[in-house]
Amino acid sequence: MTEETHLNPTQPVNQQIYRILRRDIVHCLIPPGTPLSEKEVSLRFDVSRQPVREAFIKLAENGLIQIRPQRGSYVNKISLNQVRSGGFVREAIERAVVRRAAILVTDAQLYQLEQNLNQQRTAIDRHQLNDFFQLDDDFHQILCDIAQCRLAWETIENIKAAMDRVRFMSLDHVTPHEMLLEQHWAIFRALEKHDEQLADETMHQHLAEISASVLLIRQENRDWFTEEQ
Known part of the structure; x- marks a missing residue:
C-alpha cells in the first residue's frame, strides 16, 4: 500500500480516500484477498470511520472490494x-x-x-x-x-x-x-x-x-x- 496520507481539506474526504484506495488496488499494490480494515484506513488518513465506510461502499459498487457483514472487507479478484x-x-x-x-x-x-x-x-x-x-x-x-x-x-x-x-x-x-x-x-x-x-x-x-x-x-x-x- 502506498504511503500517501495527506488529504486536501477543500475536497470531500470520502472521495479522496476512495480515489487513493482505488488507485492502490488498480496499481496492484493491494492484491486480491487482502483484508481492508475501516480502523486501519481511518488511522492512515487520520479521519473518522464514516468517510472510510463511504469510500468502501463506493469501492464495492465498482466491484473492487467485497463487504461482508460481521466478517470485514476484502479486495476482490478481477x-x-x-x-x-x-x-x-x-x-x-x-x-x-x-x-x-x-x-x-x-x-x-x-x-x-x-x-x-x-x-x-x-x-x-x-x-x-x-x-x-x-x-x-x-x-x-x-x-x-x-x-x-x-x-x-x-x-x-x-x-x-x-x-x-x-x-x-x-x-x-x-x-x-x-x-x-x-x-x-x-x-x-x-x-x-x-x-x-x-x-x-x-x-x-x-x-x-x-x-x-x-x-x-x-x-x-x-x-x-x-x-x-
Missing part, C-alpha cells in the same frame, strides 16, 4: 465478466464520443490533446508508468469534454475499475506504452481531419486491445482472476 461487460459499454460510449468530438473539436482543443500526447511521450522516455497511466485516462477524459458530455466520462469511470486493473498489469509487456501512444496519435490525427469515420475506427482498434490482453494477463496471473461477477 472479474472477467466485469472486464468484458465494462469493455462493451465503454466502447459503445467512447466511439460515440469520438465521432462527436471529430465534429466539434477546435484548434485550442487539438493543442490541448497534443500537449497531453507530448507528456505521454515524456513519461514513456522516463519510464514513469504511473504518470503514463494517468495521462492515458486524461486523454480520454479530454475527448469527453470536447464532445461536451462530461457524463460520458463519469459513466466510464464508474464501470472501468476491473478493466483498469488489467490495463495496469499489461502495460509493461502485453500492451506496451509505445503501441498505446501511437494509437492515441492515430485518434488525434483523425480528429485533426474532422473525420468521424476514421475517428470511430481508430477508437475501436484502440479499445480492442483490452479484450486481447485480458486472456494473456489471466494466463500469467490466474490467482488474480475469477469468472464470477
